[in-house]
Amino acid sequence: MPTTTSTPASTPSPKVNRIGLPATDYRGAKTTLCAGCGHNAISERIIDACFEMGIDPHRFVKLSGIGCSSKAPTYFLGRSFGFNSVHGRMPSIATGAVLANRTLQALGVSGDGDTASIGLGQFIHLMRRNLPLIYIIEDNGVYGLTKGQFSATADLGAKQKSGVINELPALDTCALAVLSGATFVARSFSGDKKQLTAILKAALAHRGTVMIDVISPCVTFNDHEGSTKSYKYVLEHEEALQEVSFVPAFDDIAVDYDPGTTLDVTMHDGSHLRLRKLAQDFDPSNGQQALDVLTAAHQSGEVLTGVFYLDTTKPDFVQQLGLVGEPLAHLPEAVVRPPRAVLDEVMASLL
């Protein structure tokens, strides 16, 4: 079979997940991105999160736009259907796909160019509809495939490899997502394994639009002195808003937490997202506070990470449209083609 790269089942693999699949079943094709690219680390975290959460690869779809980031879906979950669409337009493909089959879990991968420039309109409208979808921006501040031009998330004053200074302010995709109506908004760092995995698992437990901006350094075009998206810069300036941990619903181990310092959020599937307070008091159900901390971080040059906004009560787009439980794509003719009497009725009204 040519469409999967997973290891044959004959390999002895004692470690399987809760649905009996080995971790190798969550891997994809060999990456063609640069060695050390942050995007590869994100793919690994997606693999980890899906494996640990026991996601059924057949019930999972991965979509992307165009760019280095958008190549990534080929490199994880090789047993899942993938769709590498056109530049900046993945949200609309995802919208049609999710509405056509509400029973599948969908993950979209985009980049900062794909999202914040050419795709900004579709990005905002996706958030606005709260489509059940995990939307990941693999954010490195530059266009990699076209050799290092600034993207719209590049910070003011950041230096390009060629020495050019960025004179325009960055668009904050997290702030845009909060303003536009996404119900789960977070930022993480490709190098922060623990935080990113926890956020991804919580994302898999959420019904609604999850927007995760992952700072993911481009080792080839944006990892130099003067860049604000380099490994060095992010490691030196990352400020975590909370310590993020995730307790899945199927895990019946009770982990104690201190309600005075830790916020416990029950997710749609009964899992728990735990946010332990670090430097400041923060209420992720308050969108205004999210915008405030994001603005402050921009002013101080910090790379603020964590869960900025979470609303587990807002109906998602599928619920808003009142769709039937079965996938629209699979409804039989008897359901979707009205009977002859309906045509007769309409014709009679036009006589």
Place this chain on the structure above:
Amino acid sequence: MSTSTLDRDLAPAPAPASLLNDFSIQVATVNGSGSQSSNLVLLHTLFQMGIPISGKNLFPSNIAGLPTWYTIRASRRGYIGRKKEIDFLIALNPDTCRDDVQGLEAGASVIYDEPLKLSALRSDLTYYPVPFDKLVAPVCPVAKLRKLVRNMIYVGVAAHLTCMEMPEVERALRRQFKTKPKAADLNWAAIQAGYSFAREQFPQPDRCQLQRMDGTRGQIVIEGNAAGALGCLFAGVTVVGWYPITPSSSLCEYLIEYLKRYRRTPGGEATFACVQAEDELAACGMVLGAGWMGARAVTSTSGPGISLMSEFVGLGYYAEIPAVIFDIQRVGPSTGLPTRTAQGDLSFVATLSHGDTRHLVLLPGTVQECFDCGVAAFDLAERFQTPVFVLSDLDLGMNHWMSPPFTYPEKPMDRGKVLTAEDLRRLKGDWGRYRDVDGDGIGYRTLPGTDHPAAAFFTRGSGHNADAKYSEKGADYIANMDRLRRKWEGAREHLPAPLLEHDSSSGVGVIAYGSTHHGMVEALDQMREETDLDCAYLRVRAWPFARSVAEFVRRCQRVYVVDQNRDGQMYHLLLADLGPELGARLRSVRQYSGLPVDARSLSDAIRAQEAAARPLK
């Protein structure tokens, strides 16, 4: 090639002095003044009297205050295309009334608002001055409603002058205001006021006369966009992504109405999803996403939207995703004349998007075909795994057309080549998305969610091989592109077949398509009756062309190809398809004023070229 019969001689010829059941009424008003209700009452009255009608709205791209004209044609012979001459004018727009009157042929009649003082303009017309404000005041005491009721006065005046049956006028009115009986009463009073006034003031009937006949029995009146929407409904559409644009919006609006009414489960859940997208790019993306997932999805737009969709359409073509796209054409380029009609998108749509592309394009010519193409487009899209276009236009889509009732689709839905988990088990997982197993260029696809380890594949607009793997190899690219071309060639005989509407041994033929059909039918009669030129007529209903198109041209010495665009787009598609030898028999006839084509302009244009081609007898 199939043959359709045209039965147009529905009534005896009228007395020469009068235009019995054969004239056009034009109502010239200001848009936003609510005249559409009055016009529809007139239209339905005639229809109920058994007189074949058509109704055409010529409107501005504006909400209120600009001139608008509604033309109702009565035709005892059943012609429903536009008539060039206006026989009966109702002039209510102070800004255009002088031009409207000057444009009439001698002998025409004019109802006008008395203060406009139009009778001094010309002495060769029949005038009916009517004091609208004076008449409306007593029947409508509430001053703010008068503007809306005022237009009903002309219904009453015209009803008297042309001998409409008043019970039918009332029936048409009550139908129009079905849900608002109070408004119906008020408007009926206005009609009666106009009628009584006219009966006293103008005892002589006009030369435009109506008389009950039997030309509409069993027929319906519908707009093409409503027909197209019904087609989608009965095709089992489940996902609709759209963005408002004139003249296409009403298709999706009708569709949403129908879906809400007829496509809910007993528990009230929707078996459809309709999304008003942020733009046409997103609308097209939603359709492709849904099509990839296995749903029947549609969008409807017009020229500017088609331009925006072109990138996604290329993806749909290359990644082979079913999609149905209605293009209700308007006049381009750019914003063009957004409320006028054209067939100007044909060659653009045929090969929409960059690189080598060839799409399947359906060309409905009647409202019945808007319905039929609506149904067929989804079967074709899934069978050929590709975007399918339905090219209608503003004339067909937004105007009122008489038609036989639509027929319920007899064939079960064709969902195309889809492999299930069971199929994959039988194949032991050995399959490739773009392998040409059957030799018809059409691969097998699996739908996301198929529960088999080998089911998944990666869909992409970048280069890929037969197993859907990324590939930049020249050989893979060529194999793929050649297969796509084979697939397209194979569609020729599966699309709506050309119709031989009229046969003749004269050696002179006509090819037309789309809304031109209605003017063409009448133009053929004019040429036959007035100059003994009997043209065979083939109506093309899809691209790529069936082989019978070449057979038709081969049987003729000259074939006039009629386009509603400047450059003869159908002519050029035919030329490319037929090659230089047969193509040399083609002559291009083009009409592109933005108005629906009329028979007279067509017959004049064909006769002029024909006269140059052969000496007149």
